[in-house]
Amino acid sequence: LGGVAVAATLFSMIFWAFGFLRMGTTGLVAQAKGRNDSYALRKWLLQSVVFAAVTGVLLIICSPLILHVALPFFEASGVVARQAEIYFQTRIFSAPAVLINYALIGWLIGMQKPKGPLLILVLGNAVNIVLDLLFVLGLGWATQGAAMATVIADYLALALGLLMVRRILAHDGSQFSREMVFDIAAFRRLIMLNRHLFVRTLCLLSVQAFFTAQGARLGDEVLAANALLLNLMVLISNGLDGFAHAAEALTGESIGKGDRRQFHQVVKVTGWCSLICGGLFCLFLGLGGNSLLGWLTNIPEVAEQASVYLPWLIAMPLIAVWCFWLDGVFIGAVRTDMMQNTMLIAVVIVFLPVWFLFRDLGNQGLWLAYTVFMAARGLGLIWVYRHFSKNDVWFAARHEFI
Known part of the structure; x- marks a missing residue:
């Protein structure tokens, strides 16, 4: 179980980076x-999928090096x-499957088909659970x-993601072409865009990682409490990201x-929805945060430590909602350089x-930072x-990524 946890954490970090x-x-x-x-809808789909597939294959090729470098950090x-x-x-x-799915999910969100990503995630998790039971418990x-x-x-x-995309494109009257893949200028723009997001x-x-490492220096109980929070x-961020995804598709x-x-109406509506949702999260955590911590861990010392720093988490939704929501606006506007x-x-x-400056406050200083x-x-x-709004920058460069 420990080995699976370590490797799964490593994969989470790798895939999150992409x-x-x-x-x-x-x-x-x-x-x-x-x-x-x-034409552009198909071009960006094809180029994103090709880029994701090549990246996935490179990860496989480099996997021995990744494992050799990363595993010692876990001190297992x-x-x-x-x-x-x-x-x-x-x-x-x-x-390759995970990264291509990222591209497909991005394409479906941009097409304002939010049910697609939901079904992809539900199918993947459901099959994973069933096969885990079969392979691990059933077959040993x-x-x-x-x-x-x-x-x-x-x-x-x-496979489900590809099927969904195929059904959406079945009636648009255009076809994929070799020129879409070998449009070097467009591919260069895609790489530049992805470079900003990667950084x-x-x-x-x-x-x-810094937050986790500093928490670990303060003791196992603090480390566990921080992980819980x-x-x-x-x-919370996943909940707020729903409005960010809407902002991405609609502002774009x-x-x-x-x-x-x-554009400005979409920004206004998604902003208010995000703010209200953030306020509800604050209210929920303020009223039931300590009870929730008790449900999430059966170790009283960890729950007690987490409750000490819970006020930071209670305030966080209304503080973080602005960057989550505006990330969506800037993604839709393809201004990832500003992000x-x-x-x-x-x-x-x-x-x-x-x-x-506040490191002497220990974990309180860490949460403050x-x-x-x-x-x-x-x-x-x-x-x-x-x-950008004052100088009409949003629309001045809207043909840059055609």
Whole structure:
């Protein structure tokens, strides 16, 4: 079990780093949809899928090096490390399926087909659970069985995603062509767009890793309490991301149409919805946070530690909602350069200095730095949004990625 947990954590970090394949595709597709450009819809789909497939194959080729470099950081025992290797060496073959699915999900969101990603995720998780029970408990294949279950589930989810895309494209009257793949200028733009998102994601991963490492230095109970609270933060962010995804698709469509009124209306509506949802999360955590912690862990010491830092989490939805929501706006507008730049500023100029100044406060100082970091991300994006709106930048470069 420990080996599976270690390897699964490693895969989560790897695949999260390539989340740009989803985000980058959405904005391009949403704008193409706004222009009613069926050629561009197919071009961005094909180029994103090819890019994802090549990246997945490269991950397989580089897997021995990845395992050699990453595994020592977990400081696992010999037995756990060996089981982690077994799991990793099998599950790595799902990388092309996972990354292509990112591209397909991004395409479906850009096409305003939100049921598609939901069905893909539900099928993948359901098949994974069933095959885990069969392979691990039924056939006794242990660690390798768990990895095989995930690989099969990922490829079945990919098959469903491809089927959905095929059905959507069946009646658009256009065809795929070789020129779509070999449009070097467009592919260069796609790589540049994904580069911005990749740097942004690495910054976010670095903050999360730093937060975990500093928490570990404060003791096992603090580490466990922080992990518990951060898991709740992930759930909150997933809830708020629903409105961000709507913003991605609808703002991108508005820019593709050249409809300024619709663009600002979408920003306003998704912003208010995000803010209300964030407020409800704060209310829920404020009223039932301690009870929730008791349900999530059966270790009283961990629950007690987590309750000490719970006020930070209670405030977080209304602080973080701004960056989650505006990320969606900037993705739809294909202005990922600003997402990258504001993230770099938030990490280098805000998070690290605040932590350094308040490090003597221990975990309270760590949570203070993390909270100010999230606020800085939102404030940076708000400033850029206001500047772009004042100078009509959103629509000035709307043909750049055609």
